[in-house]
Amino acid sequence: MKGRVSTTSPRVRGWCPGAWRPMATGDGLLVRVRPEMGRLTRAQGLALCDAAETWGSGLIELTRRANLQLRGVSEAGWPALMAHLVEHRLVAPDAEAERRPALLLAPDWRDGDATHRAARLLQERLDAWPTLPGKWGLALDAGPLPALTEASADLRLERSREGGLLVRADGRALGTPVDDVEAAVALMTRLARWFVDAGGLEAGRMRRFTAPLPEWAAAVAVPAAAFDDAPSLALGAHPAGRVVGLPFGRAPASTLRAALASEAITGIRVTPWRRLLLEGRRMNMNDGGGEPPAGLIHDARDPRLAMDACPGAPYCAQASVATLGLALSMAEKWRERLAERRDERTGQRDIGRVHISGCAKGCARSRPAELCLTGRDGRFDLILGGRADDTPVATGLSEAEVLAALKENK
Ligand code: SF4
Known part of the structure; x- marks a missing residue:
């Protein structure tokens, strides 16, 4: 029976940050943008890249609710950032609009x-x-x-x-x-x-x-069978363009700007699956659209697709450990093992079987993972087949000990 780790309960907030209501995090303000209709034009995408580099840390993150967010914004820079976002229609001029329920559209x-x-x-x-x-x-x-x-x-x-x-x-x-x-x-x-x-x-x-x-x-209608955990948008050519993955749901603005340099791209659709649909029929390689954009994930066997990792320290104030470095090390060391994972029922590659979480809140994944590492007091707890707040089988592991343990159990 699994329990919940209670000693270091994360702070659960009853609200989501927005642009008008940014959240203070470990590296400054977090400013979240809800793309209208789940889509940015190419010009808006470039404007968001400018915003990330001018007022933020230079990174752009894609959330599990298909929002885009900037980190590292200072209190002093926030007003100018907001003016820029409003000018490019990335944020409504009316703060009230952000209080309305968010619309999440199926990206295709x-x-x-x-x-x-x-x-x-x-x-x-x-x-x-x-x-x-x-x-x-x-x-x-x-x-x-x-x-x-x-x-x-x-x-x-x-x-x-x-x-x-x-x-x-x-x-x-x-x-x-x-x-x-x-x-x-x-x-x-x-x-x-x-x-x-x-x-x-x-x-x-x-x-x-x-x-x-x-x-x-009265609820009497049976919904059509859902797609499984694997997202409905496969990486690569799509009738509307090209689907690319964001490593751990984030990319430097410079990477996105380079991708958007191609005028073949007419817009970007956001998804809740750490993937973007780059719109533009010439982006479809079957139509002869050139090389896929660099720095993004194009290969369905990429081990990073089998992992969920939250930003961790120093980006999030609730994290006591860095997560992304460990995630990258594991992706490298475990490349073949992760790439070969398959879901027993569907035979599809199983996405998200490894979860690295800066704290027990588990923002990057709410479902159980085969292997979950949760930060607590500067070390990692190891949870097998559970969520970030489940009872660990080992506690107090350093990053090196985690990697060594994985090597032993290969
Ligand atoms: S799970 Fe990660 S991002 Fe979420 S609160 Fe904890 S450290 Fe922060």
Whole structure:
């Protein structure tokens, strides 16, 4: 039976940082940008690179909720950064907009499809929604198969097994069938009001709010089978462009700028899977689009894809250990072993089986990992088959001891 490590409980916050409401972290302010419709134009991508280098640490991170964030921003530099982000429409001029529920779109949406139309309607109507907890979000996932099942969201627009649309309250196995996108948005709006009126604010998230759904939202429709843990966007050529991976969900702005130097790229779509879809049909190598951008991951066998690592020290104030150096060392030393891992059920490469976490909060991965290393008091705890806050089988390991242990158990 697994328990929770209680001695060094991380600070759990009930809100997510934004751009208007940045969070103080170990290396300065963290400023998070929510790309509208989950997409940046090429010009916006370049403007974000400028912002990271001028006011931040030079790194750009992609979060598990498909947001982009800059670190290392100073209090003094924040106003000028915000003016720049607003000028390039990377941030709404209205701070209130950031308090509305975040929209997470399945990244391969197309103009006019159900995911896109639902997002547009919600953008127009979210102003009239009640005030919801800061972490609330909506997954718009109306492709043939749900792709965002593992992503954090409170209400989900998905397809049923029969192909119709449904709205599913997070944590419930079944959804409420709806006739069309308009009806879906109306139902989401009504469910958000019900959540507030029925006492959901205390629970905070829909998943934790276990009250039975009201009769007018009877959940009777079975969602289509979801994609497994492996993301729906495979690395490489895509009909809309090219999918690339970000090592541990981050890249220097200079790397992204170099990738965007190609005018073949027309935009960037963000995903919750540490991958970007670089839009532009000429980016598709099948169409003769040239060399893939350097510094990003293109090979599905890259061991870094099988690992989750949070920023750790010195980037996060809650971390007592550096995580990224160990992750890179493990990726090198364990290259073949990680590359060969396969999911027993699907035969697919298993993504995220190693988790390196700066503290027990486990920001980089909420699901269990085969091997998890959690920082505590400057050393690592080793957890097998669990989450970052599960009971370790070994404690107080140095980085060298971790690597030696892995070598022995190869
Ligand atoms: S898991 Fe990592 S990023 Fe999250 S709070 Fe802990 S040290 Fe910070």
